[in-house]
Every structure is written in C-alpha cells, then in structure tokens.
Amino acid sequence: MRPTVQEQLLGTCRILEKLVSPCVADPYARTILEGLIGNLRMLTSALPAVPSFLNSDNGATAELLKQLQSIVAPDLASSIALALGQPEPDATDMAALEQRNCELREIFSQALCNTDLTPELRSAALAHMTTRSARAPMRYVPTNSSPVKAI
Amino acid sequence: MGKDLKPSAALAAIQSDARLGGTASPVEQVVTGLKALIIDEIPSARDIAFLGVERAAGGLSRENWSLDASWVDETGAQARCLMLMRDAAGTLLATDRKREFAVLKALEATSVPAPKAYWVDYDGHRLGAPSLVMDRMPGTCDYLVLNGHRPLEARLNLGRAFIDLMARIHSIDWRDRALDAALKVPTGAPSRVELAHWEAEYRRVQLEPHPELDYVLAWMRRSAPQAEAIVLVHGDFKPGNALIVGEHISAKLDWETAHLGDPLEDLGWVTNPVRKREHQIAGVWEREQIVAAYCALTGLQVDEVALRWWNVFSCWKLAVIQLTAVSEFVAGRYDRVFQTPSWLYRPMFQMMENTA
Numbered sequence: 001m002r003p004t005v006q007e008q009l010l011g012t013c014r015i016l017e018k019l020v021s022p023c024v025a026d027p028y029a030r031t032i033l034e035g036l037i038g039n040l041r042m043l044t045s046a047l048p049a050v051p052s053f054l055n056s057d058n059g060a061t062a063e064l065l066k067q068l069q070s071i072v073a074p075d076l077a078s079s080i081a082l083a084l085g086q087p088e089p090d091a092t093d094m095a096a097l098e099q100r101n102c103e104l105r106e107i108f109s110q111a112l113c114n115t116d117l118t119p120e121l122r123s124a125a126l127a128h129m130t131t132r133s134a135r136a137p138m139r140y141v142p143t144n145s146s147p148v149k150a151i
Numbered sequence: 152m153g154k155d156l157k158p159s160a161a162l163a164a165i166q167s168d169a170r171l172g173g174t175a176s177p178v179e180q181v182v183t184g185l186k187a188l189i190i191d192e193i194p195s196a197r198d199i200a201f202l203g204v205e206r207a208a209g210g211l212s213r214e215n216w217s218l219d220a221s222w223v224d225e226t227g228a229q230a231r232c233l234m235l236m237r238d239a240a241g242t243l244l245a246t247d248r249k250r251e252f253a254v255l256k257a258l259e260a261t262s263v264p265a266p267k268a269y270w271v272d273y274d275g276h277r278l279g280a281p282s283l284v285m286d287r288m289p290g291t292c293d294y295l296v297l298n299g300h301r302p303l304e305a306r307l308n309l310g311r312a313f314i315d316l317m318a319r320i321h322s323i324d325w326r327d328r329a330l331d332a333a334l335k336v337p338t339g340a341p342s343r344v345e346l347a348h349w350e351a352e353y354r355r356v357q358l359e360p361h362p363e364l365d366y367v368l369a370w371m372r373r374s375a376p377q378a379e380a381i382v383l384v385h386g387d388f389k390p391g392n393a394l395i396v397g398e399h400i401s402a403k404l405d406w407e408t409a410h411l412g413d414p415l416e417d418l419g420w421v422t423n424p425v426r427k428r429e430h431q432i433a434g435v436w437e438r439e440q441i442v443a444a445y446c447a448l449t450g451l452q453v454d455e456v457a458l459r460w461w462n463v464f465s466c467w468k469l470a471v472i473q474l475t476a477v478s479e480f481v482a483g484r485y486d487r488v489f490q491t492p493s494w495l496y497r498p499m500f501q502m503m504e505n506t507a
Contacts, residue, residue, distance in 0.1 A: 026206070028206045105362055106360040108360075109360050113368075126500055129363045134493075140473070140492075140494075
C-alpha cells in the first residue's frame with residue numbers, strides 16, 4: 001500500500017518542518033513542535049519493529065516463567081500454568097501481542113518480587129530484563145536542542 | 152496594558168472564560184490573573200502594566216512565564232522583572248506552591264542565592280491554576296555547564312561551587328526558619344518516607360506492568376538506609392536548575408521538590424552515574440572528588456553503601472517521573488512524548504549487584 005506508513009510519517013515530518021515550523025514564533029510551541037517531529041521520525045523506524053519485539057519478548061518471558069514455576073508459591077504457579085496454557089496470539093496482531101505481553105509481565109513481576117530466587121534464576125531474570133530494555137524499539141527523543149537557555 | 156480589573160472582575164472573567172470553553176488565550180489569562188493577584192496583595196496598586204509576557208520554552212513540570220511588571224502604589228512607582236510559575240494541566244511533578252513559597256521565604260535570610268518570592272496564588276483562583284510569582288534573576292541556565300566551552304579550571308571551580316551550594320543548603324537551620332511547620336519532618340528513615348511517596352506516585356501513573364521497576368523497588372525496600380542527619384534537601388539539585396553569571400552561580404531555582412530528608416538524597420542525585428555529563432568532569436571532578444569535597448564542607452560522613460542506595464533511588468525516581476509524563480501524555484494533558492525509561496534499568500541492576 002502506497003504511501004506506506006513510513007512514507008506517510010516521513011512526509012508528515014517534512015511538511016511540518018518546511019511549512020509549519022517556520023510560521024511558529026512562540027518559543028514553547030516551537031520546542032513542542034520540534035519534539036513531536038523528532039518523535040514521528042523515531043516512530044518511522046520503530047513501528048515496524050514493535051510486533052516482532054513483542055512476539056520475541058512474549059516467548060522469552062514465557063520460557064522464564066516455566067523455569068520459575070517450580071519455585072514460586074502454589075497460587076502463583078497456578079497463574080503461570082494458566083497463562084502458559086493460553087494460545088499465542090497472531091504474530092501480526094499488535095493489540096493481542098500487547099495484551100499477552102502485559103499478562104505475562106504482570107505474572108513475571110509477581111514471581112520476581114515474591115520469590116527467593118536461586119542465583120541462576122536471578123541471573124537469568126536480570127539477563128532477560130537487560131536484553132529486553134536494550135531491544136525496546138521505541139526511544140525517547142530529547143526536545144532540548146540546546147542545553148543553554150537564558151531566563 | 153488595558154484598564155485595571157478589580158479582583159472580583161478578574162475572577163469573574165476567568166470563570167466566565169472557563170464556562171465558555173476557555174476562549175481566553177494563556178497570555179490573557181496570565182495578564183488578567185496577575186493583575187488581580189497584585190491588587191490582592193497591594194490594594195493601593197494602580198496603572199499596572201506588563202511588558203514582554205512570554206512563556207519560556209523550558210519547564211517540564213509547569214508553565215514558566217517571563218514578564219516585566221510596573222505599577223504605582225502608595226510608596227511610588229514600582230518596576231519588577233518577574234517569573235510566574237503556573238501549574239500546567241499536565242505535569243511531571245505534582246508539587247505544592249504553598250510549600251515552595253515557604254521555602255523561598257525561608258531562604259531569603261540565608262547565603263543561598265534564590266529568587267525572592269513575591270506572591271502566591273495557592274489554589275489558582277486568580278490565575279486559573281496554582282501559581283507563584285518571583286524575581287527573574289540574572290544569568291544563563293546551562294544544564295551541561297560543567298562540560299561546556301569554559302576552560303577546565305573554570306568548570307572545576309563551578310563544580311566546587313555547586314557542591315559548596317549544596318552544603319550551604321544542607322546546613323540551613325530549618326527549625327530556626329520554621330520550615331518544620333511548612334515541610335513535614337520525616338517520621339522514621341527519610342529513605343523509607345521518600346520511597347513510600349514515590350511508590351505511591353508509581354502506582355498512580357503506572358499504565359502497564361514493569362517487572363524491572365518492581366524488582367528494584369523490592370530491593371530498595373529491603374535495604375533502605377538510616378540518615379545521619381535531617382536537612383533541607385533541594386530534591387532536584389542540578390546545573391539545569393541554576394543560573395550562572397560569569398563564573399558564579401547567581402541563583403538556585405526550582406524549589407518545588409524541596410523537603411526535609413537525608414542529605415545523601417541530593418548527593419546521590421549528583422553522583423548518579425547515569426547523569427555524569429551534568430554533574431561530573433571526567434578525571435578531575437568525579438564521584439570520589441565530589442564526595443570528598445562534600446564531607447570536607449559539611450563534616451558529615453558518607454556511607455558508601457547508603458550513597459549507592461540513593462543512586463539507585465535517583466534512577467528509580469527518574470523512571471517514575473518519566474512514567475508520569477507517559478501517563479499524562481496518554482491522558483491528553485501533557486505536550487511532550489516520553490517513553491518507558493528502559494535505558495535506566497541496566498545501570499540500576501549494575502549498582503544493585505555491585506552493592507551486594
């Protein structure tokens with residue numbers, strides 16, 4: 001489908017920068033506009049990566065929950081079994097992937113904070129969380145173009 | 152700048168504007184509200200005029216308005232360069248103007264350079280949102296001043312001046328200044344009080360599970376340190392909240408997060424490894440030098456494990472502030488787009504592992 005989502009986002013950035021931005025004199029509005037354009041550019045590359053990120057993270061979190069299942073409290077173990085028994089969502093259905101991600105991460109959070117983890121499981125959990133944070137596709141785009149401001 | 156309004160007329164104008172769906176521009180709201188506030192405070196004021204009313208581009212937590220005010224009252228003609236800080240619809244920090252006003256008033260008789268506070272609209276009945284009016288101080292704000300264009304010696308002197316300023320803030324006799332009435336004296340360890348406060352904020356703004364932040368929170372609960380002293384804590388001590396004239400700090404700004412607490416909270420904020428570019432100069436003004444300077448200035452001992460806890464807390468608090476921005480943006484009240492602060496997770500995990 002043309003224009004693609006990326007083409008539309010980039011085109012919107014171009015128009016905002018070339019046509020709209022020069023007409024914005026108010027300093028606050030201008031800063032906000034620059035931030036929004038920067039964020040749209042970030043989304044251009046991040047958006048296509050979100051479904052595969054969620055899909056992969058769901059798989060990794062589920063794998064970790066399997067390992068945690070044997071050492072957590074019985075009611076939490078039941079929650080893990082129930083969650084792991086659910087069918088995986090369609091890999092292209094972003095809303096379903098998001099929902100699944102939230103469900104798994106909620107249980108993971110409980111298991112992580114309410115369990116005396118073995119050193120191996122703690123290392124595995126930390127590695128999982130660190131890898132996830134490094135792979136997260138969406139990033140904050142700073143809005144301050146200059147560190148200096150006169151008051 | 153137009154005819155003076157009586158307070159009741161100003162309030163009616165704002166209320167009428169709100170009923171009409173807010174057709175008055177923000178500038179008109181500020182002008183009308185500030186006139187009313189001045190008349191409240193100085194009943195003899197007349198010929199009130201404002202020049203250069205402009206919202207500054209900075210200010211992530213509230214609206215910062217710059218303006219020059221003049222009026223005539225019973226003592227003669229007056230002119231002030233002012234800053235008006237007005238609560239924004241969406242904010243990163245829910246803070247109290249009453250507390251901030253009390254802190255600024257308490258600082259007036261100290262050696263800490265801070266703006267003189269004039270008037271406060273506690274509940275926003277004049278300006279549409281809680282607001283504080285203060286002197287506009289001279290100087291330039293540069294959050295990367297310690298790693299900017301100045302020669303190394305000048306930057307090092309500024310680094311020392313910042314820690315000297317922190318030590319002076321911490322040495323203020325807050326009982327003598329009656330700040331214990333305006334600010335809550337922590338009951339129990341300040342680390343636990345701050346953690347409880349920020350955990351409540353976290354739960355309030357949380358939109359999705361964050362196992363990483365829950366894991367750090369559980370660790371902080373288990374290892375919260377005791378304080379060696381209770382002092383006035385700035386709460387957001389950084390070059391980005393200061394003004395510089397030449398090679399000197401002309402003002403410390405943004406006192407809305409000031410509170411009574413553990414001195415290591417401010418020290419933990421500036422020795423936080425994720426913000427080295429703001430607070431440190433590689434090779435000459437790093438964690439070791441900063442802590443040594445602070446100890447020499449205050450006579451306090453700094454427990455390294457406790458300081459590390461406050462470093463982790465600083466990152467975690469920063470994460471909660473960013474989640475607040477996410478929540479406010481999603482709710483349609485905030486204009487800047489923030490993301491889940493996943494970049495903070497790894498440094499927090501590393502500090503926790505190192506402490507263990």
